[in-house]
Amino acid sequence: MLLELKHLYKNYIQGNMEVPVLKDINLSIDEGEYVAIMGPSGSGKSTLMNIIGCIDKPTSGTYLLDGYEIEKCRDRELSRIRNKEIGFVFQNFNLLPRQSALDNVGLPMQYAGFSKKERKARAKRMLEMVDLADRVSFKPTQLSGGQKQRVAIARAMVNNPKILLADEPTGALDSKSGIAVMELFDRLHAEGATIIMITHSEEIAGFAKRVIRIIDGELLENTPEQKEEKEDE
Amino acid sequence: MLENIRLSFQGIFSHKLRSFLTMLGIIIGIAAIIAIVSTIKGTSEQIKENLVGSGNNIVEIKLSQGEWGYVSGDSQPPKNVPVVDDAIKAEIEAVDEVVAVASYRLGTMYEGIYFGNTGMEGATVIGTDPDYMELVGYTVTRGRMFVPDDFKNYNRFAILDDGAASALAGGDDPVGKTLEIKGVPYVIIGVVEQQDSFAPKIETLEDWETYYGNGAGGKVFVPDTVWPMIYGFDEPYNVVVKPTNTEAMTKAGKKTADILNDKIKSGSSSSSMGEEQKEDSESRFKYKSQDLLEKAKQMQEVSNSTSRQLIWIASISLLVGGIGVMNIMLVSVTERTREIGLKKALGARKSVILWQFLTEAAVLTFLGGVIGVGCGIGLAYLIANVAETPVAISGAAIVVSVAFSTIIGIVFGFIPSIKAANLNPIDALRYE
Numbered sequence: 144m145l146l147e148l149k150h151l152y153k154n155y156i157q158g159n160m161e162v163p164v165l166k167d168i169n170l171s172i173d174e175g176e177y178v179a180i181m182g183p184s185g186s187g188k189s190t191l192m193n194i195i196g197c198i199d200k201p202t203s204g205t206y207l208l209d210g211y212e213i214e215k216c217r218d219r220e221l222s223r224i225r226n227k228e229i230g231f232v233f234q235n236f237n238l239l240p241r242q243s244a245l246d247n248v249g250l251p252m253q254y255a256g257f258s259k260k261e262r263k264a265r266a267k268r269m270l271e272m273v274d275l276a277d278r279v280s281f282k283p284t285q286l287s288g289g290q291k292q293r294v295a296i297a298r299a300m301v302n303n304p305k306i307l308l309a310d311e312p313t314g315a316l317d318s319k320s321g322i323a324v325m326e327l328f329d330r331l332h333a334e335g336a337t338i339i340m341i342t343h344s345e346e347i348a349g350f351a352k353r354v355i356r357i358i359d360g361e362l363l364e365n366t367p368e369q370k371e372e373k374e375d376e
Numbered sequence: 377m378l379e380n381i382r383l384s385f386q387g388i389f390s391h392k393l394r395s396f397l398t399m400l401g402i403i404i405g406i407a408a409i410i411a412i413v414s415t416i417k418g419t420s421e422q423i424k425e426n427l428v429g430s431g432n433n434i435v436e437i438k439l440s441q442g443e444w445g446y447v448s449g450d451s452q453p454p455k456n457v458p459v460v461d462d463a464i465k466a467e468i469e470a471v472d473e474v475v476a477v478a479s480y481r482l483g484t485m486y487e488g489i490y491f492g493n494t495g496m497e498g499a500t501v502i503g504t505d506p507d508y509m510e511l512v513g514y515t516v517t518r519g520r521m522f523v524p525d526d527f528k529n530y531n532r533f534a535i536l537d538d539g540a541a542s543a544l545a546g547g548d549d550p551v552g553k554t555l556e557i558k559g560v561p562y563v564i565i566g567v568v569e570q571q572d573s574f575a576p577k578i579e580t581l582e583d584w585e586t587y588y589g590n591g592a593g594g595k596v597f598v599p600d601t602v603w604p605m606i607y608g609f610d611e612p613y614n615v616v617v618k619p620t621n622t623e624a625m626t627k628a629g630k631k632t633a634d635i636l637n638d639k640i641k642s643g644s645s646s647s648s649m650g651e652e653q654k655e656d657s658e659s660r661f662k663y664k665s666q667d668l669l670e671k672a673k674q675m676q677e678v679s680n681s682t683s684r685q686l687i688w689i690a691s692i693s694l695l696v697g698g699i700g701v702m703n704i705m706l707v708s709v710t711e712r713t714r715e716i717g718l719k720k721a722l723g724a725r726k727s728v729i730l731w732q733f734l735t736e737a738a739v740l741t742f743l744g745g746v747i748g749v750g751c752g753i754g755l756a757y758l759i760a761n762v763a764e765t766p767v768a769i770s771g772a773a774i775v776v777s778v779a780f781s782t783i784i785g786i787v788f789g790f791i792p793s794i795k796a797a798n799l800n801p802i803d804a805l806r807y808e
Contacts, residue, residue, distance in 0.1 A: 198721050198801040219725060225801075226723020237718045237805075241386060253379070254723040298722070 144207075145305060145337055146195065147171040153190055153203030153360075164190050166360040168204070174305070177332045178339045179351035187360040188311060188341050195339060196308045197225050209305050226254050230299030234311035236291040238283040238298075244270060245279045248298045269297035273327060289320025296327060300336070307331065309340040313347055325350045369376055380732055384739040389707075397741060398704040400533045401697025402744030403751060406777045410752025415759050416683035418766035423679070424672040424777075426741045433622040434512060435629035436666045437615040437636060445614075446661065448483035448501075448607040458639050460613035468635055473620050473628035478507035479613040481603050489596065491544035491555040498538060499558070500595045501605035503611075509535075509568065511616055519551035519566030527599045533638040540594025553597070558606055562598060615663070629665025636663040636800035694781070697744065698755040698788040705737050705792035716796050717804025722734065730797040737789025738782050750776050767793025 153165040164187045172178055185300075193199035194206065197213055206213040209228055216224065220349040225231075238247045248269050249262035257265070270279055273293035283291055292312060299307055309328070313321030329350060332338055339349060348354050356363040388395040439446040439457060446454070458464075460479045468477045481503035489496040502508075516804060517538065526533050534555050541550055555562045571785055605609060615636060618629035640661060709716070716729055760767040 193802050197722065198717075198805065199695075222723050222725040224721070224723075225721060231721050233718075233805075237714070239715065239718075241390065250719070251722045254719075254725070254728060302723075 144171050145174045145176075145209060147205075148195075149203045149205045151194070151206065153187070153194065153199075154202045161164040165194075165201070165359050168360075170355070170362060172306075172339065174337055174339065175332075176337055176339075177328070177336055177350075177352040179348040179354045179358060180339065180341050181343060181345075181348050181354055183343065186357045192308055192310050192339070192341050195306070196229050196231055197221050198231075199223045201264055222254070226251055227302050228304070228305045230304035230307045232292070232295050232299050232307065232309040232312050234314040236283070236288075236295045236315070238291055238294060238366050239329035240283050243280045243282055244275060244286065244294045247283070247294055249303055251298060265301060266297070269301050270294070272300075273297045280301065285321070288316050289323055291326050292316060292320070293327065295330075296324070300331065305337060307336055307338045309338065311341055311343070313342070313344070321347065333372075377731075377735070380735040381739060383732065384736040385737055388740055394704065395721045395743075398700050399740060399744030400699075401693055401700045402741050402781050403748040403795050404696075405690050405693035405697050406745050406748025406781055407751035408693060408754055409687050409777055410749050410769075410773060411755035411759060412683055412686045412690065414756035414767050414769050415763075415765060416679050416686075416752065417770055417773075418756075418760065418768040420676045420679045422674045422766050433625060434616050434618050435625050435632070437617065437629060437632045438666055438721050439612050439614055439636075439661060440664050441661050445482070446612060448481055448603075448611045449485065451604065453608065453611050456640055457612040457661050459610060460615060460636070464635070464639060465615075466615060468615065468632050471617075471622040471628065471631045471635070473631065474617045475620055476507065476511055476618040478511045479505045479600070479615050480508045480618075481600055481607075481611050483603075483607055483611070483612055485557065485596075485606075488556075489544075491550065491553070492543050493572045496540065496544055496594070499543075501606065502595055503600035503606075504597050505600050505613075509597060510614065511618060511708060513571040514568040515571060516566050517569050517806045518549060519564070521566060521568075522597075522599055527601045530601050531599065532560065532602055532605070533565045533599065535566045535568055535597040536564060537595040537597070538567060540596055543594050555660050557596070557598070560605055568597070570607065573625040580610050590646065594686070612661075626665075633663045633665040694784060697741075698784040701737055701741055701785060702788040702792060705733060705789050706795070708736070709733065709792045709796040712796075713799065713804045717807065720799070720801035721805060725775050726797040729799075730793045733793035734786055734789050734794045737793070738785035741783040741785030741788075742778065745778040749777055752777075 148168050148170040151165055151168040151170075152163065154161040154163050156162075158331075169193065180191065190199060194201050195208075197208070197305055198217075201214065204214075208224065211220075211224060211228075213221070213224070214333060238244075239250070242250075245263065245266050247348060248266035249257075252262040252265060267279060270276055273296055274305050275297070278294075279292060283294070286294065292315075296307075296312075299309075307328075312324055312328075316324065325347060328338055328340070332352075338348075338351070342348050423542070439454075441454075465477050465479065468474060483501040485499050485501050485504070487494075487495065487497055489499050489501075506522065508523055509521065514537070518541075519535070522533065522535065525531070534557070536544065536550060536555075544555070545553075546551060550564045551566060553564055555564050598606070600613075615632060617628050617632050619625045640663070719729065754768070756767045759765070
């Protein structure tokens with residue numbers, strides 16, 4: 144098992160009120176799975192994604208990722224986990240605007256302590272993988288939305304993470320670029336990557352092998368049986 | 377680290393105007409400090425050079441009454457001041473710091489000096505002992521110097537300095553001709569000139585008074601043994617000593633003055649035994665050493681303390697500049713909240729973020745320091761040009777200024793950098 148959430152709660156403080164966002168989430172995901180998390184806005188799916196990505200903390204409950212008890216990890220260790228275990232793809236790409244595609248892709252390697260030479264070589268290979276070999280020295284402003292998202296995916300995969308987390312990866316793209324990104328995900332999944340993706344689009348969720356629905360902070364579908372059923376369909 | 381510095385330059389150049397305005401406080405502060413230090417150092421070095429000279433490390437010990445030097449012919453000779461004889465000179469020469477000693481008598485002649493029909497007013501007449509002229513750096517340009525026999529035989533010989541020679545003889549050669557002092561004829565045996573390094577530089581009216589007094593018309597030297605023919609007997613002497621080195625000037629002068637003042641006391645019947653008697657200190661005769669090194673040091677001390685005060689004032693500008701840097705760094709952190717959140721989400725540790733912002737602040741103020749040094753040097757030369765003072769650029773001041781401005785960046789950049797490093801990744805990413 145790659146990750147396991149047990150009795151996970153998350154409350155936000157709004158004024159004097161504690162607003163529950165996630166309620167008793169139990170979820171486990173194996174290596175090599177391709178999961179879509181679906182739900183309407185405000186359902187808590189992004190919060191769940193951020194907790195899985197170790198950039199947000201649950202109010203209570205346990206989270207086991209690749210053997211690490213995340214709630215017990217110190218800041219330094221969390222940085223290392225975000226850097227090596229997780230690759231993040233955001234809806235709005237979040238590329239550094241003043242740096243080239245190559246430098247953007249190489250950024251996580253810099254935090255992992257790779258030399259400039261190694262960074263360059265590997266970032267270049269990653270850009271080739273997402274079919275952007277000819278855009279290596281382009282700045283984000285010179286790239287289309289689909290290209291930007293592919294740079295972001297290359298960046299997410301550059302440190303060979305255990306999980307690829309994508310928060311509405313096609314949300315800011317036209318349908319053609321969106322499909323191209325999904326095809327790239329398919330390819331990565333076929334090569335063995337574990338992918339967890341947030342979407343509110345049934346069409347996009349259809350690319351995943353397992354769909355989890357979240358409504359008002361509660362998971363509706365997370366049993367292995369249902370997953371198998373889905374795979375059978 | 378290098379990567380951080382490169383990124384910092386990138387960030388600074390992408391906001392050129394803002395970066396420049398932020399640096400302005402630092403630039404002004406550093407420029408002011410460099411200009412002050414360079415100008416004051418230049419002036420201070422000039423003071424020392426003017427007063428001490430390159431080779432002129434001799435100390436005059438002049439007999440004075442109150443504030444004024446004693447000049448023969450201006451007033452009655454003091455009764456209790458003994459003539460400086462060979463025994464006293466031997467005593468002075470025994471002082472550790474003294475290499476050579478000579479004595480001279482100083483007088484003025486408002487009139488009564490004639491060369492043919494040409495009269496000379498306000499000449500300084502110097503009764504030199506056999507060593508004085510050589511010790512203070514006179515060299516013969518025409519004729520010859522006094523020889524020991526001139527002193528022994530009471531020869532009525534005179535030597536003119538170049539000022540007196542041109543005043544009396546014009547372009548003619550006065551050597552061998554007769555000079556009349558108070559109706560007594562003297563044969564002019566030579567013309568002398570003082571070496572540059574011994575001659576004082578005259579900058580102010582005060583300097584001029586000090587060195588030439590009312591003897592603007594030039595100097596006439598006669599053997600001290602014939603002095604009584606002009607002014608009368610028992611006229612007191614002034615003394616010059618050559619110290620072992622420039623640094624020993626103060627001690628040599630003070631010790632010599634002590635020896636001479638002891639002689640005044642022992643020969644005095646009227647003055648009491650007290651060191652400093654207030655009631656007669658005004659009129660009392662006393663030997664004072666005119667120590668140029670001491671004077672130079674005092675003047676340098678004054679200018680140094682002035683420069684220290686000015687530097688403190690200029691430092692206020694650095695403080696203000698530092699606060700400006702802190703302010704803009706806080707703005708920069710806020711502006712880049714999303715970037716910080718992203719970097720943290722990608723695995724950047726706190727220290728990475730901290731160093732990124734610290735480096736940026738330090739690079740910003742370092743650049744400000746470098747520009748400030750450039751402006752300061754320019755300003756120093758501008759001041760030098762306008763005020764006609766010299767400039768001495770201090771390498772140490774440049775290094776300290778640039779280092780200090782960099783430190784300002786690190787100090788004032790610390791709070792914003794800590795703020796950036798402690799941002800929660802999720803809050804930072806959500807920031808709009």
